[in-house]
Amino acid sequence: MxxxxxxxxxxxxxxxxxxxxxxxxxxxxxxxxxxxxxxxxxxxxxxxxxxxxxxxxxxxxxxxxxxxxxxxxxxxxxxxxxxxxxxxxxxxxxxxxxxxxxxxxxxxxxxxxxxxxxxxxxxxxxxxxxxxxxxxxxxxxxxxxxxxxxxxxxxxxxxxxxxxxxxxxxxxxxxxxxxxxxxxxxxxxxxxxxxxxxxxxxxxxxxxxxxxxxxxxxxxxxxxxxxxxxxxxxxxxxxxxxxxxxxxxxxxxxxxxxxxxxxxxxxxxxxxxxxxxxxxxxYPKGKKESSLAVPKVDVTNVGDIKVMSDMQRGGLVITPSFDVKTNSKIGEVYFVARIADEDGYYLKAETDYYNWGGAVATYRKAVLLPNKKISYNKSSVKNLELFIPFDRLPQMGDKKIIIAFAVYLDDIKNKQMNKLMYFSTTTPLELPK
Ligand SMILES: [Zn+2]
CATH class of the missing domain: 3.40.390.10 (Collagenase (Catalytic Domain))
Known part of the structure; x- marks a missing residue:
């Protein structure tokens, strides 16, 4: 385009x-x-x-x-x-x-x-x-x-x-x-x-x-x-x-x-x-940090975003793997997985549940302490799972889906919400039948 x-x-x-x-x-x-x-x-x-x-x-x-x-x-x-x-x-x-x-x-x-x-x-x-x-x-x-x-x-x-x-x-x-x-x-x-x-x-x-x-x-x-x-x-x-x-x-x-x-x-x-x-x-010279600094998270070492079907629980399990580093301010973050069709259009959510900005999505919230480094899903122990029931996904026929993974931050103190800290997408994936 x-x-x-x-x-x-x-x-x-x-x-x-x-x-x-x-x-x-x-x-x-x-x-x-x-x-x-x-x-x-x-x-x-x-x-x-x-x-x-x-x-x-x-x-x-x-x-x-x-x-x-x-x-x-x-x-x-x-x-x-x-x-x-x-x-x-x-x-x-x-x-x-x-x-x-x-x-x-x-x-x-x-x-x-x-x-x-x-x-x-x-x-x-x-x-x-x-x-x-x-x-x-x-x-x-x-x-x-x-x-x-x-x-x-x-x-x-x-x-x-x-x-x-x-x-x-x-x-x-x-x-x-x-x-x-x-x-x-x-x-x-x-x-x-x-x-x-x-x-x-x-x-x-x-x-x-x-x-x-x-x-x-x-x-x-x-x-x-x-x-x-x-x-x-x-x-x-x-x-x-x-x-x-x-x-x-x-x-x-x-x-x-x-x-x-x-x-x-x-x-x-x-x-x-x-x-x-x-x-x-x-970016002040001779100072460690700007007095204008706001909460931020640094998302790095993003590995594959794994998507599995869990037939027992009846849904998709999405496990992104990445590291997060916070700065000196406390922030609330949301780890969000939105579902798009293979052409890159978000699937429209029909209800208020499993909905992020009108798109079919699943997310988890975390409050991150200042000056911390946290790894998610980097070891054999899975510590962040994003789950979405199959019945929340529209009938896709033979079409594939794309998972758009994003990290948003709310800066409560400054009343600034929904700041995008990270964004990436998977390649088109087959949906389980
Ligand atoms: Zn310009």
């Missing part, structure tokens, strides 16, 4: 003028839970800084590049990513392509737009999948390549294929300003920051057809994606007490016609003072 979407965007770009600013550009399409199953329950987790998905303070994140991207371009990405290190107590350790385990994986390529997983949500992605995309076509130094085409006597309008062949013949002429802006923005997401235009009440969007049409035509986004990426306001809690910061690198540019009051915003090209202050508060 995602691939189709982004390919569609590329095919409709044509360079009609001979000015660099007329090159099309993708917006950042970072979205929480974008890899999730269809008909997901909405998390409503947007904000300026997603406190529940911050890395531990003073972490050295292992970062690698997926195949692709010249050394010159990679070096520039490294250089601009490290701008954040001046202010945050976080290190980006760029490791070799062959490294087996990494926290962040960067794809420099064409056709995937610019986007990144938000903070520790990178952990939901498999080691062979990227956590961040940069569309290198939009980093091209357009003025340079247009001048080159003109020297050859080729007049506008130009198309993308011409640009691509120019880049192949004479690579590594980059628009530094744009590259730096986008790299700092996406690495801001990787550190857990969200779009600044989501600040509650900051932008009075004109939610008209013309705005939806604009994002459909320039980004290929459908209505729900525009609602999610552009219009959604964050929870006040996530502002971390900051003021709205129009200079933030995490802010979209906005045209006056898109707002009811004519408010507009140009792109920002540098970290704002607000960006520096917020990231330093979230």
């Amino acid at each position: 995602k691939k189709v979407l982004f390919l569609a965007i590329i095919s409709m770009f044509f360079i009609s003028q001979s000015k660099a600013q007329d090159f099309p550009r993708p917006g950042c399409s970072s979205a929480i839970g974008q890899w999730m199953l269809k008909k997901k329950d909405t998390l409503g987790d947007r904000g300026v800084g997603d406190n529940y998905h911050m890395w531990d303070n003073a972490t050295a994140l292992k970062v690698k590049f997926m195949a692709g991207g010249s050394k010159v371009l990679r070096d520039k990405v490294k250089q601009y990513a490290k701008e954040w290190e001046k202010h945050a107590n976080i290190t980006f350790d760029f490791v070799t392509d062959g490294s087996a385990f990494t926290d962040l994986r960067i794809k420099l390529g064409k056709g995937y737009g610019h986007n990144s997983a938000v903070g520790t949500e990178s952990k939901f992605r498999k080691q062979n999948e990227q956590t961040m995309n940069f569309d290198t076509l939009y980093f091209a130094d357009a003025d340079y390549y247009i001048a080159s085409l003109k020297r050859k006597g080729i007049n506008p309008p130009y198309n993308l294929n011409q640009l691509i062949s120019e880049m192949r013949a004479d690579p590594n002429h980059w628009n530094e300003k744009e590259l730096k802006r986008v790299v700092m923005h996406e690495f801001g997401h990787a550190l857990g920051l969200l779009h600044e235009q989501s600040y509650p009440g900051a932008i009075n969007w004109k939610k008209t057809d013309s705005v939806y049409k604009y994002y459909r035509e320039t980004q290929g986004w459908d209505k729900s994606k525009v609602d999610f990426n552009v219009f959604e306001m964050s929870n006040q809690f996530y502002t971390n007490g900051t003021e709205y910061d129009p200079k933030s690198i995490m802010h979209y540019s906005i045209a006056a016609w898109q707002t009811t009051d004519g408010y507009s915003m140009q792109d920002n090209y540098e970290l704002s003072e607000g960006d520096k202050t917020l990231i330093a508060a979230l």
Whole structure:
């Protein structure tokens, strides 16, 4: 689905003028839970800084590049990513392509737009999948390549294929300003920051057809994606007490016609003072933990999610195996297994029992003490079982099922519920007859 979407965007770009600013550009399409199953329950987790998905303070994140991207371009990405290190107590350790385990994986390529997983949500992605995309076509130094085409006597309008062949013949002429802006923005997401235009009440969007049409035509986004990426306001809690910061690198540019009051915003090209202050508060240097820290759980070493039929008890027994580490705050967690059909649609629950957000599900609650490590189903003794009676599963015929395993956290003290800490799915499984 995602691939189709982004390919569609590329095919409709044509360079009609001979000015660099007329090159099309993708917006950042970072979205929480974008890899999730269809008909997901909405998390409503947007904000300026997603406190529940911050890395531990003073972490050295292992970062690698997926195949692709010249050394010159990679070096520039490294250089601009490290701008954040001046202010945050976080290190980006760029490791070799062959490294087996990494926290962040960067794809420099064409056709995937610019986007990144938000903070520790990178952990939901498999080691062979990227956590961040940069569309290198939009980093091209357009003025340079247009001048080159003109020297050859080729007049506008130009198309993308011409640009691509120019880049192949004479690579590594980059628009530094744009590259730096986008790299700092996406690495801001990787550190857990969200779009600044989501600040509650900051932008009075004109939610008209013309705005939806604009994002459909320039980004290929459908209505729900525009609602999610552009219009959604964050929870006040996530502002971390900051003021709205129009200079933030995490802010979209906005045209006056898109707002009811004519408010507009140009792109920002540098970290704002607000960006520096917020990231330093979230990842303080010289301190063990941020004063803004909230309860979190770290789910690691997730093994196979075993699914067995228990004919005696008349149900499915699901035993995920994983380790959990808590931070300094107490939190209540739910281990949830939702059932989806083989096409990735959650099965609709018919009753309030065995129901999680409207989907057929089974779950267990646990109150986890601070600074603990707990292993579930890692030894021969099974200490976490998720059970669902057969009669709660709709008749599936010959269709297979997918189990979506998730860990949610309730932060009672801060009244922030249902924070997604982990998510993964099984491959399609045969249901017992
Ligand atoms: Zn973004």
